[in-house]
Amino acid sequence: MLFLAMRSVRKRPGRFLATLLSAFLGAVIIMTFGSLHDTAAAPGVDEVSAESMTLSASVVGGYGSLLVFFAIASTLTVAVRQRAEEIRLLRCTGATPAQITRMVVGEAAVVALAGAALAVGPAVLGGRLLLGLFRDSGQVAATVAPAFGAMALGSGFGVALLASVGAAFLAVRRATRAAAGARGPARRRGRTWAGCAALVAGTGGVLTTYAVDPADEMLMAFPAYGAILLSVGFAVLAPALLGRILELLRGPLDALGGAGGYLSTRHLRRRGAELAGVLMPMIIFTGMATATLYIQGVESDWVTRSGLDRTVEDKNLETLNLVVVGIIVVFSCIMLVNSLYAATSYRRREFGQQRLAGATPGQVLGVVGREAVVLTLTGLVLGTAAGMAGIIPFTMVRTDQVLPDQGPGTWLAVMTVAAVATLGTSLGTARRALSTPAIDAVTVAA
């Protein structure tokens, strides 16, 4: 079966592009921060330099890894789900579920390894740049030399492989079971449990913030972890909730939305699992970006006010921290675009079917646009909730306020980026999918 895995990766490189991209970018980020650990551990590095690097590597690198883990996992889940037809064919040709699982998991491993291997070069470079920023800001002594070793490689390959293989295994198991005719409540219950577990863990992370010493430099890690886990929990539970809301609003929505609204509400209601795959990066992006940007803002103000930065220039430190957080935010935005592109281009056949039933290209775009709007609104509301859940405890512990001083500007910017990315990617991809004649689009290209 490994032969089949290698063959399908080699013959259809395009299909693995989305997963390769997420494994690659994820590994670059993890290895970049991991290399700070390696640099800090090198002999002859003074204690202050080592400490500032280790702190950044464990706080931002830590929640960054968690984020990368879920990003890779959600891309993989979307990718495996799209291969239902191929899995069905293999099953008909006589492949046992175990063989199919080995093939899909084997491919995921190959792609993750390739992504991580490609990431080594850029990560070495990224590590140097990051160290340069640390040196410029005076956080690290100018004599410290960059290192790239076991920590960087281990964490990069480890997280990429674990996320890919784990998600592929779960997704293919679900797919083979569905192909064998099992369906229904058992799966949904599993999802609900996983979602609730993520919410509980996230709430725990957020609440831990209160238990930590207000002056602890690691304080920021807890609300960040909490916000990510809450985002994941929301994303897993949201489709069912959304389905129920749409069910209640069915009458008015049908009356208002015309044929396009009719198709959108039904698609959103009956495609919960697919939705979760897009909602995950969506909510993670809005939640993460809001939480980390505000937390970083509060942190910078606190450092300035408390005068702890007596050895370095304020301005440089703030820039460094924003760069570090910015990397994570940009990564989650790219992941959002990546998953939306993969999910929308997969719907080419469905668009063809709508057109054969009499939908004009404009009507199909209308359906996609409406769905993107509903997704965006859901993502914005839940992402804001997850972000606030991280911001409020941190602000309360670090300062005496409940809400940060920064004002809604950053939040508005994040939401605008999310809305533009979602609508732009969905409509742009759908437009391209519509350029194929409808009759060709419905013939399955396995």
Added chain:
Amino acid sequence: MFERKRKPGSRAAEALRLVSVSKVYGTGDGAVTALDGVTLSLPTGSFTAVMGPSGSGKSTLLQCAAGLDRPDRGQVVVDGEEMSGGGEAALTRFRRERIGFVFQQYNLLPTLTVEENTALPLRLAGRRADRENIRAVLTRVGLGERLGHLPDQLSGGQRQRVAIARALVTRPGVIFADEPTGALDTRSAREVLGLLKETVRLHGSTVVLVTHDPVAASYADSVLFLADGRLAGHLSAPTAEAVAERMTHLGGRVAGRHADNGPLMEV
């Protein structure tokens, strides 16, 4: 219960007319002539099968006649209205007013129930989806009890019957059926073909059936044969045996086929 909303007189006597329709795929040395000046006319209320060996141009003929593809040359007239240029949106509007489709792969939307799938063409056209009428059509195809089912809860034969109901509900001038029984077992295939025949007999629909199966073709009133992109004869009141025999000789009839390809063929 299935009377048209248009006045009876408004239906053209000729459901489909092709005049010198040609289609070439590719350019230069790799160019393949899929249709080579096909001219034909089908009266309203007829049930015609189009047959030919693979590569004979059956699918291209269907796609050009049904407005899914544009012919390079020639004229297509459906229900008295000429299919003109214009964009994809204009072509879509033309199709949904005049043409119904039944495909081998059903092409039902997986997220819509049986009832919603059937009503979809009306909704997309902005017409009123009369619940009673939709239920009546579904009852007629034998699915009155399964209105709330999703397509993946149905058998292949049942899905194809939903597709037929969906094609009927807009009361199109022509229904094109492209290998509608290709994915079905013998019994479901017989039911689907019987249903198509019934819509012609009892309700005056016009059906064009593209198939390679002589048994399926024998349900039609007449069969048009196609070889190398040209018409290669026709057969009235076909039996499966006669069709099969004609198909066997189609390869050897290349020399004589020009004689059959007259300017306008009444069938």
